[in-house]
Amino acid sequence: MMKVLSINIKQDRVFGLDILRCLAILFVVIGHGNYLLPTKISNIIDYFIFDGVSIFFVLSGFLIGGILIKEIENKDISFKLILNFWKRRWFRTLPNYFLILIILCILSVSFDKDFDGIRSIARYFVFSQNLFTPHPGFFPEAWSLSVEEWFYLLTPLIILFISFTLKSSKKQTLIMTASLVIIAVTVFRFYRFLTVTINDISDWDLIFRKQVFTRLDSLMYGVVGAYFAYYYKSNWLKYKRSLFLIGFVILVFPKFISFNNFGTIYLCVFSFSINAIGTLFLIPYLSDFKKTKNAFIHKIVTYISLISYSMYLINLSIVKKWILNNVQIEDINSYLLIIIKYFLYWFLTIILSILIYKYFEIPTTKLREKIN
Template structure:
């Protein structure tokens, strides 16, 4: 059993970024696990959870932005470079996603009365939440569509700016990042003038979980990659101060949002500050190259399987496995605790298996 779950940890990893990725996925799974509990208990536990998906967005933008900048600085931006970039990104993200999506469609088709396959087909082209609320089915897919549209749109905008205006990669990256950040921020502002929110769910589906309202979160990470590459002295000089400020922003932002969900702050600028807070963590964390001991291994493991954990923890594990288990003790609290522990157990074990026997092999195909 141990050998079945053993993962090969590569040597080309940055432990500080693994820490951030590990915390992000734990926040997500812990947050989804709160759905097991009553309203009061869930609200209390929520105080310990930050927005893990927003952290993923900025981290993804930083890593992909760094790859793009290095590629474009080493060779001219051509159609071949663009297609190669898409292939590498899609080999990394799409096989896992399509596998889980197809599995959920099959389960829903045979065991859910109201499910219609036609409603799920939009998930294959990531059109389920462009500028409108994400459907209730497979709800965690909302962030994946934002990521995939980022992969598709940003390189095209970069290529057009470079070719049409004969600008350098440095200028094109900065202009693209600023334009998309301004667009999404303005889009949220206009949307906030048109909608009256009744509760936190309205805020969630109308502002937090749409492509047009959140794609700027990834661009803050790209902006970080830009500063790290072109202004490296600034990136490292204030790393400790920025790290402290980033933590303050992330924690305080969580509580300010809840004060008034209809406020300009909650609907427009809270997302910007969340992204900036995460961005401020990166200079310090990106310099932590390695670690040791059991904590290092655990963090690296969770970091490696984070994508698989994100895909399966809520709909597949919680809704299709744990909630369908016939577990009923005399004490309802014991039953709840058992189901909660099984939720974590199945999420971790199945994610390791999915990562090791499907995600890694399909990712390796891109190098062939």
């Protein structure tokens, strides 16, 4: 059994970034798992977790931005370079996504009497379900995948456009692209703030937090980090401890503020920017944190980091909705039932994610090397 679940860990991984990725997915899974717990307990847990998806956005922007910057510096900015970038990204992200999406379609067609049909979820196959409108209830985790895929699609095109129209240097093109996206998205959120009424946290979540064109800047802050890490590496690392402390304070401070009105300009417009900046400030220190002396902790953190994408895709829609919600156990104490379901929630999420990562994600990702 252990051999079936074993994963080879490469030695060149940056442990600090694995820590951040591990924490991000744990925050997500803990947050979704709160729905299985009594309200009093879940409210307490909420104080100790952060927005894992926002952390993922900045981290993804930093990692993908670093790859894109190196590609641009080593080669000329061209459509061929962009096509290669898209191909490598999509081989990494799309197979897992479509696997889970197809499984959910099959389950819904087979067992959900209220399912509207494949037409109702066709937009999921082109990531258009939440471009400008609230994300539907089907496959709720997919909202962030739309944000990321549109970011991967649009950012290289903007870089290409600016480079060819302004004839700017590669370095100038990159910072202009980052500035344009961050400013444009922030202005769009402000426009939406002026034109849309937010009555509660649900409105805020669907209209601001979970739409593509209100969140693209979160990834771009990560690209800004990659920009400074590449072109100004000494200064990037020089203040890493101070930035880490500032970033931590930025992320923790909102925990001490009670938000009764979710229609404020801070929550609707600037909270996403501040959260992204707080996460970004953690990265200089973590990107230089290579290893830990504790082998067990190193292995656990790295394992969770490796399977984080699969964990994200299955924990809510597959494990909670389709498995645990259909588990019927009679003649058992209600608190014991909660414990059993919560344990199964974590156990199934981790085991299934390891299997998907090892036997599907790794093989499909390797295909891109054969096609190059």
